[in-house]
Amino acid sequence: MKSNDADTKRKESTAESRVQGNQPRPARAGLGSYEGIMTLQRLAGNRAVAQLMNAAQTADAPIQRQSGLNSLGAISLDLAGGDVAKADVIRRMIDKYGPIKVRSAAIDLPDAFASLERAEMTMQFLEQPGAGPELAAVAQRLAGAADDRYLKLLKLMLDAKAAAGSMDLDAARLEIVCALADEIGENKGHLQYVVLSVVRSDDLEATAKKLDRVKTFNFNEKLEQKVDSEAKKFADWNLKDKLFAIDKEESEQKKKAFDDQREAASQVPKVKKEKSEFKKGQLLGEEQQKRAKPKQDEIALDAEKKRQDAKGPEYELALDERKGKYAQYYQAVGFHPQADAALAMASNWFDQALKIMDIVMLGKDGETLAFKSGLSIDKLIGLRNKFAPGQIAQLLQQLKIAGLTPFMEYPIYTAFLKALLAQVPWAPLQDLAKYVGKFHAYCEDPAATGHFVTLVQGYSVKEIVNLLEAAPPYKTPDVNKMSLLVALSAKADSASTLLAALNLCERAEWDAARVLAEQGAWPDGAKAAELELAIEGRMMANIDKDDQFARWIKNLAVLAEKGYHTITYGNVVTLGGKMLTKEVLCTVSGNGLNESFVVHGHPGAGKAQVGSPNASDIHLKPSGGYNVNTRLKREQIPVVIWNGIGDARRKELTKQ
Numbered sequence: 001m002k003s004n005d006a007d008t009k010r011k012e013s014t015a016e017s018r019v020q021g022n023q024p025r026p027a028r029a030g031l032g033s034y035e036g037i038m039t040l041q042r043l044a045g046n047r048a049v050a051q052l053m054n055a056a057q058t059a060d061a062p063i064q065r066q067s068g069l070n071s072l073g074a075i076s077l078d079l080a081g082g083d084v085a086k087a088d089v090i091r092r093m094i095d096k097y098g099p100i101k102v103r104s105a106a107i108d109l110p111d112a113f114a115s116l117e118r119a120e121m122t123m124q125f126l127e128q129p130g131a132g133p134e135l136a137a138v139a140q141r142l143a144g145a146a147d148d149r150y151l152k153l154l155k156l157m158l159d160a161k162a163a164a165g166s167m168d169l170d171a172a173r174l175e176i177v178c179a180l181a182d183e184i185g186e187n188k189g190h191l192q193y194v195v196l197s198v199v200r201s202d203d204l205e206a207t208a209k210k211l212d213r214v215k216t217f218n219f220n221e222k223l224e225q226k227v228d229s230e231a232k233k234f235a236d237w238n239l240k241d242k243l244f245a246i247d248k249e250e251s252e253q254k255k256k257a258f259d260d261q262r263e264a265a266s267q268v269p270k271v272k273k274e275k276s277e278f279k280k281g282q283l284l285g286e287e288q289q290k291r292a293k294p295k296q297d298e299i300a301l302d303a304e305k306k307r308q309d310a311k312g313p314e315y316e317l318a319l320d321e322r323k324g325k326y327a328q329y330y331q332a333v334g335f336h337p338q339a340d341a342a343l344a345m346a347s348n349w350f351d352q353a354l355k356i357m358d359i360v361m362l363g364k365d366g367e368t369l370a371f372k373s374g375l376s377i378d379k380l381i382g383l384r385n386k387f388a389p390g391q392i393a394q395l396l397q398q399l400k401i402a403g404l405t406p407f408m409e410y411p412i413y414t415a416f417l418k419a420l421l422a423q424v425p426w427a428p429l430q431d432l433a434k435y436v437g438k439f440h441a442y443c444e445d446p447a448a449t450g451h452f453v454t455l456v457q458g459y460s461v462k463e464i465v466n467l468l469e470a471a472p473p474y475k476t477p478d479v480n481k482m483s484l485l486v487a488l489s490a491k492a493d494s495a496s497t498l499l500a501a502l503n504l505c506e507r508a509e510w511d512a513a514r515v516l517a518e519q520g521a522w523p524d525g526a527k528a529a530e531l532e533l534a535i536e537g538r539m540m541a542n543i544d545k546d547d548q549f550a551r552w553i554k555n556l557a558v559l560a561e562k563g564y565h566t567i568t569y570g571n572v573v574t575l576g577g578k579m580l581t582k583e584v585l586c587t588v589s590g591n592g593l594n595e596s597f598v599v600h601g602h603p604g605a606g607k608a609q610v611g612s613p614n615a616s617d618i619h620l621k622p623s624g625g626y627n628v629n630t631r632l633k634r635e636q637i638p639v640v641i642w643n644g645i646g647d648a649r650r651k652e653l654t655k656q
Contacts, residue, residue, distance in 0.1 A: 075099070079106045080113070089113045097123050108133035111140055117147050125154040130161040138171050142178050153178050156191075163188075163195040173198040176208050183215040190219045216327045218335040227330075230348075231322040238318045242310040250303035254296045261291040325350055333357040338367060345370075345377050352377065355384040362389060365396040373401055379408040386418045398426045403433040416443035423453045431461035438465045442482055451482035455489060463495035470502035474512040484512050490524050497528040504532055507558050508539045509551060536564045540593060549622045549630050553597070556588060557638030565590045567644055569599075572652040575626070580604065582653045583624055584645065598624045599645055600631075601653025618645075618653055 072091055079102075080087035090113050093102045105126055106113055112122040125131050135157050143150035160177045161169060169177075176198050177184075177191075184190045194211060201207035217224040265271060265287035274280040329350045333339045338360050339353075346352035359366045359380060370380060383392065383404075395404050395417075407417040413436050420429065432439075442448035455464050467485050474480045485498075492498035505515050522534045536559055545552045559565045570585040584599040601618045620632040620641070645653075 072099075079103060081110070086113050089116050089119045092116065093119050093123055097127075101126065105133060109136055109140065112136060114145075115147070118150060121147070121151050121154060125158070128158055131158065134171055135174060138175055138178065142175070149181075152181055156181050156184065159188075159191055160195050163192050164199055167199040169195065169199055172204060173201075176204065176211065179208070180211060180215055183219070193219045217330060220335070223330070223335075227323055227326040231319050231326060234322045234348075235315055235319040239310055239315050242314070243307060246303050246306045246310065250299055253299045254292075257295040257299060258288055258292040260295075261288045265291055329353060333361065336361060338371070341371060352381055355381050358384055358389045359392060362393045362396065365401060366392070369396065369401050369404070373405060375405065375408060382411050382414050383408055386414050391421070399430055399433060403430050406433045406436050409436075410440075410443075412440070412443040416449065419446070419449045420453065424456055428456045428461055435461055435465045438468065445482075448482045451486045454486050455482070458489060459495045463499075466499055467495060467502065470499055470506065472502070472506060472510055472512050472515055480512060484516065487516060488519055491519055491522045491526060492531055493525050493527050497526065497531055500528050501531045501535060504535050504558075508535065508555055532562070533564075536562060537591065540565075545595065545597070545622050546630065549597075549620075550632060550636065552622075553620060553632060553636075553641070554638060557640045560644070561640045565593055567641065569644055569646070569649065572601075572649055575624075577626055579626075580656070581626070584649055584653065585624065586641075586644075597622055599649070599653065601650075603654050603656040618650060 072094060076091035076094060077084070077087040079090050090102060090106055093105075093113070101123070105122060109122060113119045122136055125136055126133065131154075136154065139150055139153035139157060143153055156178060157174055160174060177194055180194055184194060197207055197211060198204065211219075214221055214224045217227060262284070265284055268283075268287050271280060271283045271287055274283055329343070330339055332354060333342075336357060339357065342356040342360060343350070343353045345356055356370055356377065360370045369375070387395065399407075407413045416436070416439065417429070420432075424432075439448075439452070442452065452464070455467075459467070464485070468481055471481045471484055474484075488498055488501075492501060502515075510518070518535070518538055521538075522531060526534070539555045539559060540552070543552050543555065556565060556567070560567050566589050568587045568589065570587070572582050572584050575581040575583055580603050582601045582603065586597050586599060588595040588597070598621050599618060600621055617634045618637075619634060620637055621628045622630055
């Protein structure tokens with residue numbers, strides 16, 4: 001078998017020599033023609049063609065390529081080791097890049113031609129300055145079958161070579177760089193840092209470990225060192241806490257072990273027989289200690305083991321876990337410049353710091369809201385708990401910081417804003433920011449929220465506030481004012497009309513229940529005059545003059561002022577009796593009312609006093625005579641009635 005192989009090799013060698021010897025120059029030229037390649041293939045075989053092509057080609061005299069030549073397919077098949085699919089890839093690459101470059105690449109990087117895509121990546125890479133098959137081999141080994149990864153590593157190698165400049169960046173150093181490809185990404189600063197680290201390194205293993213640590217922190221050595229320091233502080237604090245707990249547990253268990261021996265120790269004869277209480281106590285303690293010692297020694301050993309664990313593996317675990325949390329935090333916020341500020345604000349509570357950073361990362365307004373608005377962390381967290389970052393961005397855009405912060409004053413205000421956000425346009429919400437405190441009683445009531453949504457469709461927020469202030473209270477909590485306004489809103493043609501009506505209801509001393517009872521008879525969409533007229537017509541109803549004289553006079557004065565009723569004042573007359581009394585009869589008429597009351601005066605009398613309650617200045621009574629005790633003092637007489645009595649009558653009433 002060996003003899004046959006040797007004979008074959010001699011024949012091929014002889015054929016090659018014959019071709020090269022007989023036609024040294026034409027053979028070189030013949031490789032560029034169909035006839036030449038076919039002749040050589042026929043005489044010497046594919047291997048000889050490949051070897052001769054290698055010897056014949058130079059950069060300044062490339063072999064002319066002929067499209068469609070069967071011989072190129074044969075050469076490709078030979079370079080592919082008989083793999084037909086691979087041979088087709090090689091043939092296509094030869095057609096594009098020439099046989100010399102492709103042959104060299106196919107020999108050095110056989111796996112690079114497993115697919116057309118990978119072969120194209122490889123050939124393009126080898127065309128670049130500084131590229132070589134040894135670098136492509138590293139990329140191929142690290143990437144495996146993943147073409148995307150392979151292409152990424154090839155590009156990274158070229159970028160790394162450029163970053164290294166004249167400095168040596170061999171395959172071993174490039175491999176470290178490539179291992180960090182995902183962390184480096186497209187960041188030129190990261191690439192520069194990694195490249196400089198490896199080219200300046202005298203200990204690649206140590207450098208690789210260092211880079212593996214700092215990659216977690218965005219290749220920021222200072223940040224990595226800071227985290228290491230902070231994590232150590234935490235681990236030390238955690239250790240101190242654990243050691244304290246271990247010491248406490250050990251002490252308690254030892255005491256229990258000692259106390260558990262008291263009964264047995266007290267039965268020892270020498271203890272029982274001892275007459276001296278002092279010495280007996282001493283002997284008892286010694287006996288307890290002796291009996292408890294084995295258990296206490298066991299407890300001490302167990303405690304010492306716990307201490308060693310706390311100082312050893314548990315300490316390292318706490319350290320690593322804390323570093324991991326720092327890493328997760330910084331990565332989650334993209335190593336934002338304000339990450340440390342948020343962490344400090346949150347007292348190193350990562351969950352809270354992340355919520356602060358959700359606001360900060362919204363941009364300039366978010367950063368200002370978090371750090372320059374003077375808001376406490378609780379208010380910021382409250383905002384983040386209620387709204388997603390995108391919603392907060394919307395709020396900042398529409399309400400601005402000045403319009404958002406009032407809603408953050410109390411959690412119920414934030415909840416109120418959230419409930420309204422999808423139902424109320426931005427303009428009313430902007431106005432609501434100025435008055436949100438006026439709605440404190442309504443923020444947690446879903447029904448009141450719905451009422452606000454209804455009201456804001458017809459009224460401005462300022463108008464709603466004015467109406468709320470004018471609305472009479474229920475005897476139950478004020479939250480019902482909102483429902484009252486919704487019920488009344490259909491009765492008035494505008495907020496100003498309804499406001500005037502409510503003010504009149506207030507002067508009539510109607511509570512919410514009375515207003516609701518009366519409004520059923522009011523016309524819908526009424527103008528101010530007709531709505532007031534409807535109220536005026538009911539103001540004197542259900543008021544007993546004798547029992548509720550003060551209210552009767554008060555409402556009468558309102559109606560007289562508005563011209564709904566007329567008061568006619570009579571002449572001053574003197575009444576007979578033991579006390580000098582002068583009286584004016586006042587007749588009330590208009591709009592169906594026929595009533596009267598009197599004005600009394602006691603000439604020479606001062607103000608009422610104990611023992612003489614009737615000796616008062618001018619006052620009103622529901623009816624004339626001495627036997628009516630119900631009266632309104634001078635200071636209780638409404639202005640319109642006082643003025644109606646007139647100066648002349650007032651003087652006559654008090655004239656002796």
